[in-house]
Amino acid sequence: MSAGTLFVAESRGRKVRNALATAFMVLSFLVMLVPLVLIVGYVVQRGAGVISWSFLTDDLPIIDRLPGGGIGPAIVGTLIIVGAATAMAVPLGLLGGIYLNEYGGKRRTASVVRFLADVMTGVPSVVMGLFIFTIWTLRYQYSAFGGALALACLMLPIIIRTSEEVLRLVSHDQREASYALGGRKATTIRRVVLPAAAPGILSGALLAIARAAGETAPLLFTILYVTKTNTSLLHGPNVALPLLIFKNAQSPFTAAADRAWGAALTLIVIVFVFTLLARIVAAGFDRRRRA
């Protein structure tokens, strides 16, 4: 960074550029905000009317174009499938990120893994679904676990890469201090690096979970469909909220479309509340740590 080049030309031009930049930053936020409000507003407008306790807990109706029934099985299915996917992807992804940043560095294996993780983020969700269909569904039938596997494959590279980047940001000084006190590498990671990087890791994980919860294509090849709640992870087909939305949101039959949009609103609310809670709890511990 060359200091000398900062003092050039009249300060008016620099002030203008600065003001423009600031305006751009504020504008960016607004540019994102407008479609967000429009989309959420649209979902609320189309879906809020059907929400009720019975809507959230009743079984799916067998005839979906007739009014009645609820989305209970789909909520349970989404929770189980996304929960299982998270349980697989987050620990593995975090470990992968730790490996890349703490042990791998610039070594060959690490570069390859890093590169492959990037490639994996580009695999379309439909291809992931197809892949799990071939190696799992054909062998073990339709089940929630197949869906969880497919979603976990989608989440894994994101968590690895975001974890790695956030771990990289933990300053050298902190690590050095820990080593100086005789801490071993694993201990340093566990007690110093990970806690410092936790908020960033959490962010990455939450975004991956939010994305997985909203994916349709991987589920099309792995879970089939049911109208009654199936709490089993490994046995029998299942159903999930994104599937419901995809099947019925465009239907000219009001009952089916309303149910689909109610499901969309429910999904957004569930994932958002979960994200909020996670952030609040993490921030709470963070405050206590600094106290």
Next chain:
Amino acid sequence: MSTDLRPRPQAPAPHKLSETPNPSGAHSDRAFRYLALGGGLVVFVVLALIAWSTTKEAWPAFTSEGISFVTSTTWDPAHGKFGALALIYGTFVTSAIALVFAVPVSFGIALFVTEVAPGWVRRPVVYVVDLLATIPSVVFGLWGIAVLGRAVPGFYENVASFFAPIPVVGTLLSGDPISGASFMTAGLILALMIIPIVTSIAREVFATVPSEQKEAAYGLGATRWEMIRGAMFPYARSGLVAGTMIGLGRALGETIAVALVVGANARVTPKLFSNGNTMAAIIANEFGEATGTHRAALIGLGVLLFVITIVIGIFARWIVSRSAHDVSTGAVR
């Protein structure tokens, strides 16, 4: 995130001061190391499996089409023709549009959060970006057709007539014919979808720029923008690139949302307001009914997408390494 980052020595930890390393610690250290390596290798294993199984299933299409699979723009299952070039083009174009819009906006939001917004605004802004991330991809697609796709043709007409006289841009910003479901609409929807992840990583990275670097720039009389450009961007570079790569990956692979708004018409045209198609979208749209060579060809598109992602990855890394001057970060290197 500017806190006192020095670890405080914890009182009851006597053996940490000893000279000789704890022997059992060595084992757990090694175990942890292999565990971490395992996490990384899972990626390798899964990708290898995907590559192998997809190539195997796609093979009949490769052999029957030959090189025309990648050079022909005619995708016509009714006549047994499977040329993927138009789909490769569509994938590139929609992803490029997505990046062009999403990257500046994401960096802008991230900088807004870390530099511009007053303290009490930061947390809500983060939550708002989180909210964008919770919207299911199918909802993006449905809103895309029902609302955005209906509203934009008029807007596209205005833009097209405004830019018509300008040489390159005029052609890009036109349609053949102008359609609500188009490359541009798909690109815009994709941009919305990738903003949360790119913003999040950018935010994390910007927030960790050491205050000394920022203070130094201010001390030299820099405006905020000059400080950002001079002190923050170089420091944040690797993270910004990583975020962009993840966003790009998502854009390349997004299936359902694009399938609903891109127009389902495989062709190569520079006119971005026209309907088009992408690899992921066409797989999603046609797979349910495909048999035989058609099915193999669709899986072949998946293989192609792999190859393309690899090529883009190599290209991006080359660009980054060309212009890299390593600012020291905190990483263990």
Next chain:
Amino acid sequence: MKTSRGRLRASSLVVTAVALALVAAACGSSSSKSKGSSATTGASSSLPSATLNGSGSTFQQPYDQAAIQAFTQQHPGVTINYAGGGSGKGQTDLQGKLVDFAGTDALPKPADLPKYTGGALLYFPFVAAPITVSYNVSGLDKLQLSADTIAKIFERQIKTWNDPAIKADNPGVSLPSTSITVVHRSDSSGTTNNFTTYLKKAAPTVWTLGADKTVNWPSDTQAGNGNPGVANAVKATNGAIGYIDYSDAKASGLKFASVKNAAGKFVAPSLDATSAALQTATINPDLSYDPINAPGDASYAITSPTWIMVSKNQTDHAKGTVLKAFLTFVLSSDGQNLAATADFAKLPSNMLSKAQAQLNQIVVP
């Protein structure tokens, strides 16, 4: 006091503990819904309890749901899941024995038969329905179209509503000069297959795009995802025309064109006209048949067939028994009378009796 450790634990706990708890609960529980045979429940049912899974054609799904509803009400121990997803999915699933029955609008090609790991197949026709040519032109209440005109419209040789060819089909009707917006399917579909098969059959000199589940439409057309998607697109644009299944088109409030059939008569899509087409169709020994462009004055030209496919040799006693009973119900007068409630036409008696006779070929252990 928890400091750095606490923070680490908090973050990871929040994310994974909930997930693990759910997973543990799910692994621990077992679903009673997928067990094969168990004791009979309910006094009124003499069938074993079982869960049947099916997938395939979305075209027949409304009828399937009505039949499942009625059947499972009579037999409380039975659960039947029909997932739709397209004829291709149904065929793939049945090949891999992932489902007990598959719905399909087109029968497998002989070359594909070895892929069915369950062995020989039986095809059961059970209902049929028309494919409408729906349109949205303000002021135009009645429209007649011949096959050649439809072909030219969908190939974009005819671009406005007051084209001479359309005028010729509609003598005396004043047509606006609105430009035509053609809407087709973005996803592969049996409906596209049957519609294009009709055009190839009835307008062979004009239709050049071929007949398949996916067709290379001209670029100045619109696409909709699924029958509802096409219906919405047609509804939203003045001057639009598209091919949509009867049920969704009716529910969308769209108007249908009367199509000129093989006998030269303009016939509107209706369940009666569909039955008329079915009556005249030749039924092959394996119960395949082709009602498209059927002869007869009252026949509707674009009638779509559909079948339920099952493996001839069932492997599970309870499932096989229930499957056979379900198909028997579908082909009974109760089951056939349900068809109209779902906007489907029931089978004519000659076809019905053949289908019922085929039920005996199902082998249940």
